[in-house]
Amino acid sequence: MAGCQQENTYQYFMTHPKVLQKKLTACENTAESKECAVVSRAGNDFSKLADEQLNDSDLFGQQLIKAEEQLFVFSQEYEKAKQTGNEDKIKSASQAYQDQSDLVQIYKAVLSTRSPN
Numbered sequence: 001m002a003g004c005q006q007e008n009t010y011q012y013f014m015t016h017p018k019v020l021q022k023k024l025t026a027c028e029n030t031a032e033s034k035e036c037a038v039v040s041r042a043g044n045d046f047s048k049l050a051d052e053q054l055n056d057s058d059l060f061g062q063q064l065i066k067a068e069e070q071l072f073v074f075s076q077e078y079e080k081a082k083q084t085g086n087e088d089k090i091k092s093a094s095q096a097y098q099d100q101s102d103l104v105q106i107y108k109a110v111l112s113t114r115s116p117n
Contacts, residue, residue: 013042015109049110064107071100
């Protein structure tokens, strides 16, 4: 279900904070571009999540646990959809799983920036 990530996507930047930081710096020195717009949005969203984690780490941890639990539910729904053979259900369940997986990866990326090296 997991696909390859391109290196200029919102999801890629949100899950690679070191790359995001470098791109934010690079975009400060260049003309407006489509990639810089994506980088800017990712930077703002990542900062908001990092602030949430810093301000209430317990709540942030609970959100991560809920996201992981929901990922498990979506995984089961995907497996059930595959058994039906209904392509629309499979596609929908696969997308729900991928979206939730992306969210979990983002939460973990935020945590990784707060962990000691």
